[in-house]
Amino acid sequence: MKKILSAFLFLFISLSCLQSQYPQFLLENGDFFEYKRNLISNNELSKYQKLFAGNANRNYDVLRYDLELDWTEALSSEPIKFEFTGKNKITVKITEPNTNMIEFDAINLVINSLSINSIPVSIFDYSQGLISIPFENNLNIGDTVEVIIDYKFVGPDTLGFYLFPKDMPVGYGPSGEMVYTQERIAYTMSEPEDARYWMPCNDRPNDKAQASISIKVPKGYLAVSNGLLINVGENEESVTYHWADTALIPTYLMAVAASKFVSYNEWFKYPDNPADSIELVYFVWENDLENEITDWTVYNAKNAFKPTSHIMKIYSDAFIPYPFRKYGQVAIQPFYFGGMEHQTITFVNRSWLRGRNESGIAHEMAHQWIGDLVSCEDWSNIWFNEGGATWSEAIWAEDWGGYEIYLDYLNSVGNQYRNRKFLMTVPIYGIPNQYLFAFPYSLLVYNKASWVYHQLRIMLGDDVFFPTFRNLLKKYAFSNVNIEKFQQHFEDEVNNSPVPLDVFFDQWLKKPGHPIYELSANAEYLTEQNNYSIKIDLKQTQSSQNAHPLFVTYLPIVFFNKDTVAEIFVVNDQIEQSFTFNLGFLPDSVYIETRKVLAESNKAKVNLVTSIDISLPNVSIFPTVVEKNGFVTISSVDNSHLQLIELYNSVGEKVIIDNLNTNFYNLSLKNLPSGVYFVVINVDNTCITRKIIVQ
Numbered sequence: 128m129k130k131i132l133s134a135f136l137f138l139f140i141s142l143s144c145l146q147s148q149y150p151q152f153l154l155e156n157g158d159f160f161e162y163k164r165n166l167i168s169n170n171e172l173s174k175y176q177k178l179f180a181g182n183a184n185r186n187y188d189v190l191r192y193d194l195e196l197d198w199t200e201a202l203s204s205e206p207i208k209f210e211f212t213g214k215n216k217i218t219v220k221i222t223e224p225n226t227n228m229i230e231f232d233a234i235n236l237v238i239n240s241l242s243i244n245s246i247p248v249s250i251f252d253y254s255q256g257l258i259s260i261p262f263e264n265n266l267n268i269g270d271t272v273e274v275i276i277d278y279k280f281v282g283p284d285t286l287g288f289y290l291f292p293k294d295m296p297v298g299y300g301p302s303g304e305m306v307y308t309q310e311r312i313a314y315t316m317s318e319p320e321d322a323r324y325w326m327p328c329n330d331r332p333n334d335k336a337q338a339s340i341s342i343k344v345p346k347g348y349l350a351v352s353n354g355l356l357i358n359v360g361e362n363e364e365s366v367t368y369h370w371a372d373t374a375l376i377p378t379y380l381m382a383v384a385a386s387k388f389v390s391y392n393e394w395f396k397y398p399d400n401p402a403d404s405i406e407l408v409y410f411v412w413e414n415d416l417e418n419e420i421t422d423w424t425v426y427n428a429k430n431a432f433k434p435t436s437h438i439m440k441i442y443s444d445a446f447i448p449y450p451f452r453k454y455g456q457v458a459i460q461p462f463y464f465g466g467m468e469h470q471t472i473t474f475v476n477r478s479w480l481r482g483r484n485e486s487g488i489a490h491e492m493a494h495q496w497i498g499d500l501v502s503c504e505d506w507s508n509i510w511f512n513e514g515g516a517t518w519s520e521a522i523w524a525e526d527w528g529g530y531e532i533y534l535d536y537l538n539s540v541g542n543q544y545r546n547r548k549f550l551m552t553v554p555i556y557g558i559p560n561q562y563l564f565a566f567p568y569s570l571l572v573y574n575k576a577s578w579v580y581h582q583l584r585i586m587l588g589d590d591v592f593f594p595t596f597r598n599l600l601k602k603y604a605f606s607n608v609n610i611e612k613f614q615q616h617f618e619d620e621v622n623n624s625p626v627p628l629d630v631f632f633d634q635w636l637k638k639p640g641h642p643i644y645e646l647s648a649n650a651e652y653l654t655e656q657n658n659y660s661i662k663i664d665l666k667q668t669q670s671s672q673n674a675h676p677l678f679v680t681y682l683p684i685v686f687f688n689k690d691t692v693a694e695i696f697v698v699n700d701q702i703e704q705s706f707t708f709n710l711g712f713l714p715d716s717v718y719i720e721t722r723k724v725l726a727e728s729n730k731a732k733v734n735l736v737t738s739i740d741i742s743l744p745n746v747s748i749f750p751t752v753v754e755k756n757g758f759v760t761i762s763s764v765d766n767s768h769l770q771l772i773e774l775y776n777s778v779g780e781k782v783i784i785d786n787l788n789t790n791f792y793n794l795s796l797k798n799l800p801s802g803v804y805f806v807v808i809n810v811d812n813t814c815i816t817r818k819i820i821v822q
Contacts, residue, residue, distance in 0.1 A: 184222070184333070184334075185222075185229070185230065185329060185331075185334070186221065186222055186223040186226050186229060187219040187220060187221050187222055187223075187226070187229050187272075187329075188219065188220045188222050188334060188336075189217060189218070189219050189328075189329050189334050189336040190218045190219060190220055190271070190336055190337065191216075191217070191218040191336050191337045191338070191339070192215060192216070192217055192326075192328065192336055192337070192338045192339070192340075192381070193215070193216040193217075193218075193338075193339045194213065194214070194215045194216075194326060194338070194339065194340045194341070194381075195213060195214045195215075195341045195343075196211060196212075196213045196340070196341065196342045196343065196383065197211055197212045197213070197343045198211050198313055198342060198343060198344050198350070198385055199343055199344060199345050199364075199365050201290055201313055202290075202311055202313055202344055202345050202348055202385060203345045207290065207292050207311075209280075209281070209282030209283035209288075209290055210279065210280060210281050210282070211279070211280050211288070212277075212278070212279050212280075213277075213278050213279070213280065213325075213326060214275065214276070214277045214278070215275070215276050215278070215326050215327050215328070216273060216274070216275045217231070217273075217274045217275075217276070217327070217328070217329075218271060218272070218273050218274075219271065219272050219274065219329075220269065220270070220271050221266045221267060221268055221269065221270045221271070221272065222268060223268065224267050224268055225265045225267065226262070226265060226266045226267070226270075227261060227262050227265050227266075228259055228260060228261045228262065229259075229260055229262075229272070229274075230257045230258065230259050230260070231257070231258045231260070231274075231276070231327045231328060231329060232256060232257065232258075232320075232322075232323035232327070232328055232329065232330040233253070233256065233257070233258050233276075233278070233323055233326075233327040233328075234256045234285070234286075234323050234324050235280075235281070235285045235324060236278045236279065236280060236324075236325075236326075236327065237278060237279040237280075237281060238253055238258065238276060238277075238278050238327075239277040239278060239279060240275075240276075240277040241258075241260065241274070241275070241276050241277070242274070242275045243260065243262070243272060243273070243274055244272060244273050245273070245275075248260060256323065258276070258327055260274065276327045278326075278327060280324075280325055285324050286321045286324040287315055287316065287317060287321040287322060287323070287324030287325035288313070288314075288315055288324065288325040289313065289314055289315070289316060290311075290312075290313045291308055291311065291312050291313075291461060292308065292311050293308055293309065293310050293311045294307050294308060295307060295308045295461075297460055297461040298461075300424075300478075301423065301424060301481070302424060306460075308460055308461070309387075309412040309413075309414055309415070309460075310386045310387040310412055311386065311387075312384070312385070312386035312459065312460070313383075313384070313385050313386070314382070314383065314384035314385070314457075314459055314474065315381075315382050315383050315384070316382070316463075316464075316467060316474070317330075317378060317379045317380075317381065317382065318379045318380075318467060318564075319332075319379060319506055319509075319560065319563065319564070320379065320506075321379075322378035322379055322381060323378075326378075326381075328378045329378065330378050330379070331377070331378070331505075332377045332378075332379055332502055332503055332504065332505060332506070332607065333377070333502075333504045333505060333607045334377065334378075335375035335376055335377050335502070335605060335606070335607075336375060336376065337371075337372070337373060337374075337375060337376070338353060338354070338371065338372065338376050338381055339357075339369070339370070339371035340352040340353065340369075340370050340371070340381070340383060341367055341368065341369045341370075342367065342368050342370075342383055342385060343365050343366070343367045344365065344366055344367075344368070344385045345364065345365055345366075346361070346363075346364060346365060346366055347387055348366065348385050348386060348387055348388075349368070349385065349386070349387070349388040349389075349390065349410065350366075350368040350383060350384070350385040351368075351370075351383070351384045351385070351388070351410050351455065351457055351472060352368070352370035352381075352382065352383045352384075352472065353370060353372055353376060353380070353381060353382060353469060353470050353471050353472050354370050354371050354372025354374070354452070354453070354471055355370065355371065355372060355452055355453055356368065356369070356370055357369045357370065357371050372451070372452065372470075372471065374450075374451055374452075374470070374471075374605060375605040375606075376470045376499075377502055380468070380469050380470040380499060380502075381469070381470075382467075382469035382472060382474065384410070384457050384459060384474065386412070387412070387413075388410040388411060388412065388457070389410075389411065389412070389413045389416055390408055390409060390410050390411075391408075391409055391416065391428075391429070392406055392407060392408040392409070393407050393435075393436060394406060394407065394436075395407055395435075395436045395439045395440070395449070395454075397443070397448065398440075403448075405439065405449050405451075405452070405453065405454060406452075406453045406454075407432075407435055407436060407439070407453075407454050407455070408453060408454075408455045409428060409432050409455065409456050409457075409458075410455065410456070410457040410458070411426075411428040411457075411458045411477075411480065412458070412477075414426070415427070415428050415458060415477070415480050416428050416429065417429045417430075418430075421482060423481045423482050423483050424481065425481065426458075426477065426480040426481060427480060427481070427482060428458065428480050430482050431479055431480045431481065431482040431484070431488075432456060432488070434485050434488060434489075435454075435456070435488060435492070437526075438485075438488060438489050438492050438523060439454065439492065441489075441522065441523055441526045442492065442493055442495075442496060442519065442522070442523075445519075445522050445593065446496045446497075446596070446597060446600055447496070447597050447600050447601060449495065450495065450496065450500045450600075450604065451470070451471045451495065451499075451500075452471070453471055454471060454472075454473075454492070454495065455471060455472040455473070456472075456473045456474075456475055456488075456491075457472060457473070457474050457475070458475055458476075458477040458479070458480055459474045459475065459476065459477060460476065460477035460478070462474065462475075462476045462477070464476065465479070465484070465487050466479070466487050466488075466490065466491040467491070468491045468492075468494030468495065468498055468499060468516070470495070470499045471495070471499075473491045473492070473494075475487065475488070475491065485523075486520050486523065486524075489519065489520050489523035490516045490517065490519065490520050491516070493515065493516040493519030493520070493522075493523075494512060494515075494516045496515075496600060497511065497512060497515030497516055497519065497600075498511070498512035498513075498515065498516060500600060500604055500605065501599070501600055501603045501604060501605075501606065501607070501608055502606075502607050502608075503607065503608065503609070504607040504608060504609040504612075505609070506560050506563060507556055507557055507558075507609075508556070508608065508609045508610060509563055509572055510555045510556065510571075510572055510576035510579070510636065511576075511608055511609075511613065513569075513572045513573045513576060514555075514572065514573065514575070514576020514577045514578075514579055514580060515576075515577075515580060517540060517573045517574060517576070517577035518537070518577035518578075518580035518581055520536065520540075520577075521533050521536040521537045521540070521577070521581070524536040534722040534723065535722065537577065537578065537581050537722065538721070538722040540574045540577055540578075541574060541575075541577075541578055541721075541725055543570055543574050544570045544571065544574040544575045545641070545725075545727060547567050547570060548672065550567065550568075550570060550571060550575075550639075551639060551640040551641070551669065551672045551673065551674040552639050552640070552672070552673045552674065553568065553571060553639050554571075554636065554637050554638055554639045555571045555572065555575055555576050555579075555635070555636050555637075556610060556636045556637045557637070558571060558572065575635075575641075575725070576636075578635070578725045579632075579635050579636060581723075582631075582635070582681070582723075582724060582725060583617075583631070585681065585683075585723045585724070586624065586625055586626060586631070586681040587621060587624065591621060594620075595616070595617055595620045595621060598616070598620060599613070599616045599617075602616065610632060610636055610637070613632070614628055614629065614632045625681045625696075625698050626679050626680065626681050626698060626700075627679075630679050631679075634675055634678050634679065635725075638674075638675035638678075639673070639674050639675055640669050640672065640673075640674020640675050640678075641669065641674065641678065641725045641726055641727070642667045642669055642678040642680060642699075642724075642725075642726045642727075643667065643668050643669040643672075643674075643726065643727045643728070644665055644666065644667060644668070644719055644726060644727065644728035644729070645665070645666040645668055645728075645729065646663065646664070646665060646717065646718070646719065646728050646729050646730075646731045647663075647664045647731050648661060648662065648663050648664070648714075648716075648717040648731045648732070648733045648734065649661070649662045649733070649734050649735075649736045650662075650713060650714070650733050650734065650735050650736065651735075651736050652713075652735070653709070656709065657711075657809070658709050658710060658711050659709065659710050659711075659712070659713050659714075660707060660708075660709055661686065661707065661708045661709075661710055661714065661717070661733065662705060662706070662707045663684060663705065663706045663707075663708070663717060664703075664704075664705050665682075665699055665703070665704050665705070665706070666702065666703045666704075667699075667702045667703075670702075676702065677700075677701070677702050678699075678726075679698065679699065679700045680698070680699045680724050680726065681696060681698060681724065682696065682697050682698070682699045682719060682724055682726075683695070683696050683719065683720040683723045683724060684696075684697060684706070684717060684718075684719060684720075685717065685718050685719070685720050686708075686710060686712075686714035686716075686717050686733075687714055687715060687716050687717070687718070688712060688713065688714050688715040688716075689715070690712070690816065690817060690818055691712045691714075691805060691816050691818065693710060693712075693714070694720065695708055711807055711816055712815075712816045713733070713735070714733050715732070715733060716730055716731060716732050716733055717730075717731050717733055718730040718731065745763065745764045745765050745767075746761065746762070746763055746764075746767070746769075746808060746810055746815060746817075747760075747761070747762045747763075747764055748760070748761050748806070748817050748819070751817070751818065751819050751820065752819070752820045752822060753796055753819060753820070753821050753822065754821075754822055755796070755799070755801060755821060755822065756796065756797045756798070756799075757796055757821075758793045758794055758795045758796060758797075759793070759794045759796065759806070759819055760791075760792075760793055760794075761791075761792045761793075761794055761806070761808060762790060762791045762792070763790040763791075763810060766790050767790060767810050768787075768788055768789065768790060768810065769787045769788075769789055769790060769791075769792055769808060769809075769810050770786070770787055770788065770809045770810060771784070771785070771786055771787065771807075771808075771809035772784070772785045772787060772792060772794060772806065772807075772808055772809075773806070773807040774794065774804055774805070774806050774807075775804065775805045775806075775807065776802060776803075776804055782799065782804070794806065796821055799821055800821070801821050801822055802820075802821055803818065803819075803820055804818070804819050804820070804821060805817070805818055805819075806818075806819060
């Protein structure tokens with residue numbers, strides 16, 4: 128839909144959304160150890176305060192990981208041992224001429240042996256978190272090399288691999304009861320750069336490869352990983368699960384979990400092609416599988432995961448069809464996140480099984496498109512992943528609550544950022560890596576970044592934004608994006624953006640803060656036009672807070688009185704700027720719709736600057752709530768002449784016009800759809816507006 132600046136729209140806007148309109152699970156507090164991924168507590172910050180690799184490309188491209196893990200000892204030894212063995216066969220393609228050495232990331236791993244193309248290598252350097260492997264002869268662009276690294280993980284004072292015993296206390300539940308692990312559990316967690324702690328690899332988000340992972344565990348344990356379960360091998364004491372996928376994946380999305388899980392599945396079927404099905408598979412402890420109680424006091428996996436299929440439909444409709452061959456969810460405890468969107472196999476905090484975290488399930492599934500199918504090129508661009516998934520939560524909310532709930536949801540998300548004034552000095556892009564997932568700076572990466580998507584949608588309109596975004600997902604599928612690629616794609620596909628796209632992306636991603644407006648309004652009655660001239664004066668004042676001094680915004684200005692609401696969009700491109708509008712009614716107040724633009728503003732009273740008699744003729748309209756195909760009777764009780772009747776729908780389209788010269792008229796509403804309408808009545812050279820509702 129083409130956007131027209133300063134288009135005059137009549138809107139029936141709900142001025143408040145009571146909390147009772149939201150599902151209860153959005154309002155409840157979770158277990159004390161439960162928090163969303165963007166709310167990492169301060170005592171977890173040290174986990175991220177370590178050396179991060181640079182973002183420059185290496186001299187090779189990983190084509191494939193074939194990883195073998197043996198977790199039998201870790202899952203069976205008494206006392207518990209934080210040890211396992213592994214072998215990673217890494218196939219790489221050389222990308223630079225005259226290459227005489229390659230490097231892999233590996234920290235705190237014991238390297239037992241190493242070979243290149245099946246030939247043992249005895250001379251290599253392993254220091255400062257890097258395995259440096261020399262070649263006897265230089266390699267050139269396009270040459271492929273197969274490196275096999277046999278290694279051992281020894282913990283527990285390391286990252287990436289987590290192992291917890293059965294019956295370990297992990298926190299208090301909602302009724303004050305102590306919660307314990309049900310079984311011994313082991314799992315990996317790699318975002319942002321912890322894969323190097325549990326396997327040798329090229330631990331950078333921009334190098335995607337195919338992956339095959341085999342995990343050997345004691346009998347009675349079930350091991351879960353990315354992709355499809357290819358086969359299961361058994362002997363008397365152990366079971367080996369082999370998972371693989373053809374879809375390219377970065378190392379931070381590779382994952383393994385093992386415990387005495389039970390599993391169940393269901394199928395997502397596309398309505399227009401039921402034969403095209405996606406398996407939805409869930410892994411939980413047996414006690415959590417199914418309970419009759421659904422009051423959020425007990426773990427109930429089937430009840431908690433019940434929305435999964437519908438959420439997949441929401442995103443398949445809004446974006447593109449689900450891009451992988453399966454989707455799984457694994458309940459993990461203890462888990463220092465709410466959820467983690469490992470490709471095709473999301474890990475969620477077990478406390479979600481109480482059934483209060485549908486928004487979290489929606490967030491992590493959205494990552495399968497925004498973050499997994501298309502990933503950030505480097506960690507400075509993590510806003511693409513996390514802002515996109517947070518915005519997608521509002522898309523989910525819009526499905527069950529409508530557009531007003533979508534706006535309210537994002538307004539709540541935005542307020543979490545707006546309420547912390549010191550964030551006005553920090554841009555989204557370029558946050559030091561150790562703070563990306565640390566509260567409160569994560570509010571930039573998640574909350575403020577979600578408004579980049581939201582404001583782009585508002586500014587371009589759904590008919591432009593969604594097709595353009597879908598094309599971006601297709602264009603960069605199984606690849607990576609950054610600010611420049613994102614911006615260039617929209618510039619290539621969008622014409623006549625109200626705010627130039629280079630300005631839009633620069634100010635919202637690379638500049639700090641948001642606009643803070645001082646707003647005032649004056650009105651003058653125009654006798655000849657039978658309407659009101661409203662002058663709005665705007666001033667951006669955020670420069671005093673070290674924020675970007677001027678945001679060029681696609682600004683929704685709302686005019687309000689008890690009968691009528693009008694919303695007009697303008698482009699504010701000056702620190703101080705005035706706009707004048709002609710309206711058919713006198714507003715009591717004017718405000719900026721901050722559910723549609725990330726800003727702060729006062730609500731201004733409209734001052735009438737001319738002293739005139741603005742008393743209106745005594746016109747009767749009955750009824751104001753009408754059944755479909757009914758009619759409204761309009762009459763002048765003081766014999767004034769009704770001269771012109773116009774009826775507008777809620778988006779400002781004129782649907783009826785009648786010229787009259789009478790004091791009594793029946794306005795037929797035949798064939799009009801249900802909704803809110805505004806009738807504009809010209810009577811004795813005066814214009815009045817009244818609202819009616821067709822049921």
